[in-house]
Amino acid sequence: MQWKHKDLLDISQLTADEVRHILATAAYFREINSRPVKKVPTLKGRSVVLFFAEPSTRTKTSFDMAGKRLSADTFALAKSSSSLVKGETLKDTALTLQAMNPDGIVIRHGSSGAAQFLAERLECSVINAGDGRHAHPTQALLDALTFSRRWKGDFAGKTVLILGDIAHSRVARSNVLLLTLLGARVRLCAPRTLLPPRLDAWPVEVFCDLAKACQGVDAVMCLRLQLERQQAGLLPDLREYARTFGLCETHLHEAAPGCCILHPGPINRGVEIGSALADSAESLILEQVENGVAVRMALLFLYLTRKSPDATESGIPA
Amino acid sequence: MTLPTQQLEAGKMPKIDLAVRGALWFGPIKGSGKPSEKGAAAAKSALKGGLSARGQQLKGQLVDVFVAKGKIMALAPAGSLDLRAAKEIDASGLVLLPSLTDVHVHLREPGQEYKEDIASGLGAAAHGGFANLMCMANTRPVNDTASVTEFMLEQARKGWPHGPRLFPIGALTKGLKGQELAPMAELAAAGCKAMSNDGRPVENSELFRRAMEYASDLGMIVIDHCEDPYLAPAAGMNEGEVSSRLGLPAQPDVAEAIQVARDVLLAEYLNVPVHLAHISCEKSVALIRFAKARGVDVTAETCPHYLTLTEDEAAGYSAAAKVSPPLRTRADVDALIDALAEGVVDMLATDHAPHAAHEKEVEFDAAPCGISGLDTALSATWELVRAGRLPFDAFVRAWTTAPCGRFALPVNTFAPGDPADFVLFDQDAAWTVSAQTMHSKSKNTPLLGRSLRGRVAAHFLAGKMVIGGLVSGV
Numbered sequence: 001m002q003w004k005h006k007d008l009l010d011i012s013q014l015t016a017d018e019v020r021h022i023l024a025t026a027a028y029f030r031e032i033n034s035r036p037v038k039k040v041p042t043l044k045g046r047s048v049v050l051f052f053a054e055p056s057t058r059t060k061t062s063f064d065m066a067g068k069r070l071s072a073d074t075f076a077l078a079k080s081s082s083s084l085v086k087g088e089t090l091k092d093t094a095l096t097l098q099a100m101n102p103d104g105i106v107i108r109h110g111s112s113g114a115a116q117f118l119a120e121r122l123e124c125s126v127i128n129a130g131d132g133r134h135a136h137p138t139q140a141l142l143d144a145l146t147f148s149r150r151w152k153g154d155f156a157g158k159t160v161l162i163l164g165d166i167a168h169s170r171v172a173r174s175n176v177l178l179l180t181l182l183g184a185r186v187r188l189c190a191p192r193t194l195l196p197p198r199l200d201a202w203p204v205e206v207f208c209d210l211a212k213a214c215q216g217v218d219a220v221m222c223l224r225l226q227l228e229r230q231q232a233g234l235l236p237d238l239r240e241y242a243r244t245f246g247l248c249e250t251h252l253h254e255a256a257p258g259c260c261i262l263h264p265g266p267i268n269r270g271v272e273i274g275s276a277l278a279d280s281a282e283s284l285i286l287e288q289v290e291n292g293v294a295v296r297m298a299l300l301f302l303y304l305t306r307k308s309p310d311a312t313e314s315g316i317p318a
Numbered sequence: 319m320t321l322p323t324q325q326l327e328a329g330k331m332p333k334i335d336l337a338v339r340g341a342l343w344f345g346p347i348k349g350s351g352k353p354s355e356k357g358a359a360a361a362k363s364a365l366k367g368g369l370s371a372r373g374q375q376l377k378g379q380l381v382d383v384f385v386a387k388g389k390i391m392a393l394a395p396a397g398s399l400d401l402r403a404a405k406e407i408d409a410s411g412l413v414l415l416p417s418l419t420d421v422h423v424h425l426r427e428p429g430q431e432y433k434e435d436i437a438s439g440l441g442a443a444a445h446g447g448f449a450n451l452m453c454m455a456n457t458r459p460v461n462d463t464a465s466v467t468e469f470m471l472e473q474a475r476k477g478w479p480h481g482p483r484l485f486p487i488g489a490l491t492k493g494l495k496g497q498e499l500a501p502m503a504e505l506a507a508a509g510c511k512a513m514s515n516d517g518r519p520v521e522n523s524e525l526f527r528r529a530m531e532y533a534s535d536l537g538m539i540v541i542d543h544c545e546d547p548y549l550a551p552a553a554g555m556n557e558g559e560v561s562s563r564l565g566l567p568a569q570p571d572v573a574e575a576i577q578v579a580r581d582v583l584l585a586e587y588l589n590v591p592v593h594l595a596h597i598s599c600e601k602s603v604a605l606i607r608f609a610k611a612r613g614v615d616v617t618a619e620t621c622p623h624y625l626t627l628t629e630d631e632a633a634g635y636s637a638a639a640k641v642s643p644p645l646r647t648r649a650d651v652d653a654l655i656d657a658l659a660e661g662v663v664d665m666l667a668t669d670h671a672p673h674a675a676h677e678k679e680v681e682f683d684a685a686p687c688g689i690s691g692l693d694t695a696l697s698a699t700w701e702l703v704r705a706g707r708l709p710f711d712a713f714v715r716a717w718t719t720a721p722c723g724r725f726a727l728p729v730n731t732f733a734p735g736d737p738a739d740f741v742l743f744d745q746d747a748a749w750t751v752s753a754q755t756m757h758s759k760s761k762n763t764p765l766l767g768r769s770l771r772g773r774v775a776a777h778f779l780a781g782k783m784v785i786g787g788l789v790s791g792v
Contacts, residue, residue, distance in 0.1 A: 091679050111681035112565040113635030132683070133565030173565055196562040197570070 003306040007119040007126040010135040011177040025298035043072035046103040066296035125303040140174035142295040155182040164223030189213035193234040248274040336385040337403035341414035343381040385738040388780035393732040417449030417739035418717040422667035429458025434672040437477025442692040442758040449739035455489040456517040462489035462500040464508035481779035485511040514541035534590035544577035554640035575601035582609035591615040598643040600653035619667040637685030665720040672760030693756040697770040738781035747773040
């Protein structure tokens with residue numbers, strides 16, 4: 001497949017075939033990641049800027065590792081060390097980065113739309129590593145790879161429950177789009193205070209009762225509860241939240257056989273997910289991390305070589 | 319016709335300074351019977367353009383306007399009065415409109431002259447067809463002392479000595495902080511026409527009550543920016559389907575409507591007037607309708623952008639569409655147009671809120687709220703008249719008699735003796751909104767790059783042509 005997109009901003013840009021192509025490419029890199037020598041020369045000489053204007057450890061490390069395993073040079077630009085703290089606007093940061101001629105920029109930013117803002121102004125590829133509450137497409141894709149391996153590529157008829165703070169979650173937004181695109185059904189469960197408005201326009205079923213929401217589901221994706229939601233008056237306290245919306249083993253009794261558990265991390269043990277459950281056989285949380293590197297390798301490869309004619313000669317599936 | 323014929327016969331006519339001939343006029347001619355034949359022909363040609371109002375054909379006729387000493391002397395069917403003037407203007411092909419009045423602009427001077435200053439704002443107003451502007455108090459320093467008011471008036475006199483006229487609005491509370499009353503008597507004496515905390519809604523209802531009472535003793539109307547600050551922590555985006563999809567922090571329309579309810583209930587209880595700024599949603603309209611039915615002395619304005627644009631404008635995270643209150647839904651747009659046609663919403667105002675390009679070219683979250691409106695308001699709202707959504711008389715009321723009546727500003731109804739403030743409008747002239755075609759210093763509008771129909775060909779204030787590159791003498 002000839003890759004035609006310059007940027008990855010949101011799942012809504014992709015077709016189901018393109019997603020399957022990303023997942024197939026990621027599966028190939030996953031195999032490379034299991035070799036003793038994990039580095040390939042695919043992106044040798046290319047440079048990728050990791051521009052993280054919001055704190056992040058796992059996503060940034062994941063992209064950094066993905067780039068390095070493809071032999072790209074990666075440059076980290078964190079908010080604390082960047083000129084953003086000196087009052088530089090995002091536009092000026094973008095223009096400055098552009099002047100350094102990178103091949104790709106991975107951006108994490110607290111404002112919804114920041115990745116698109118950058119993409120509209122830069123010639124290089126922009127990969128959205130999370131913008132505000134809007135989108136986190138690489139997370140959704142690594143989740144899809146995790147499901148795909150579990151379900152042997154067949155999403156049809158599967159039901160996924162996304163549990164927790166949907167309102168503030170870019171992970172939830174991107175996963176709703178991607179799971180629906182691949183043919184799965186999506187349920188959401190949260191107190192109403194943590195749901196976005198006008199969910200009637202979303203292709204989802206909404207539950208406020210966790211036990212009912214879990215009935216017959218093939219997977220539960222827990223979301224991290226940010227502790228500041230309590231101060232914002234969106235929930236009484238963590239104890240009550242854990243009791244009503246924390247996932248524990250009894251909830252899974254009514255789920256479909258083989259129901260698995262995902263979490264984008266970092267987890268709050270005993271809040272949105274019972275500690276034992278996080279470590280159980282049903283938990284795919286660590287596999288998600290592993291798949292994250294492979295998916296990001298696939299994305300860097302596809303987006304950074306989209307114009308390159310020799311891309312298909314590298315032995316990577318076309 | 320408006321000219322008393324006895325006066326003509328008695329030869330008591332003063333010298334006529336200006337005659338504008340052959341303009342297309344869609345309003346009534348007081349005292350005249352039916353339109354002349356020429357007028358009927360004009361009406362026919364107008365019909366060709368598809369003009370209609372609420373299913374009825376918009377009827378126009380050709381007229382001549384005569385001006386003496388800065389005042390209207392007569393509006394008469396074209397050719398019906400045999401009068402010569404010192405200056406003759408050929409207005410054939412142009413629509414005659416009274417100059418507009420805008421009771422809600424932000425001119426940024428003093429303090430933020432890089433966005434706009436009084437001269438540039440008045441310039442945009444002159445080109446946009448406005449005779450009177452009321453400017454809000456959220457300058458730096460805030461207009462909460464006579465010296466700031468006097469400075470504003472002085473800048474207006476220096477910038478545009480022949481108008482548009484500037485009428486400052488005083489701060490309702492000191493520094494707009496919502497804590498203590500501003501010295502309203504001092505502000506009124508210095509020339510302020512109303513009092514408002516616009517931009518920083520007064521959340522303390524007790525203080526707001528006292529401000530309304532105090533202002534009413536001075537004959538001052540309080541203008542309120544209706545927004546519950548707790549329900550509206552995020553400004554500039556409507557809470558709904560679009561915000562939900564984009565993941566943008568947003569505010570629901572009830573944040574506005576709840577304050578509208580507070581204000582009209584207080585106005586009724588205290589028996590004082592109140593004016594509601596930039597109404598943006600159907601729920602507010604319903605509450606205003608309720609209040610008017612109870613006899614509350616309430617007036618309300620809405621803005622061209624709430625009549626023409628929806629929350630969809632924000633879909634690409636375009637900060638140009640970020641405005642407070644936010645753009646709402648199609649249903650709100652329709653309700654507001656109907657309310658304006660009906661007179662439930664009394665008037666139009668631009669809420670002209672200029673911001674520099676670099677301030678708007680940022681993440682949506684980080685951008686300031688506001689749309690630069692003086693350059694595009696007339697064209698955008700005239701399009702509603704052409705489309706038959708807004709009757710001509712409602713258009714004229716909303717832009718002239720309603721605001722001028724409410725705030726005691728000079729108004730031209732084309733009756734003899736009215737200030738000769740009028741526009742010759744080329745309703746078919748297509749133009750593209752751009753940095754070059756806008757006269758405001760700031761070009762922050764979602765209309766940038768779009769094409770509009772209708773431009774001011776000439777603008778007369780007190781009979782003096784302030785804008786007029788596009789008209790010729792006879």
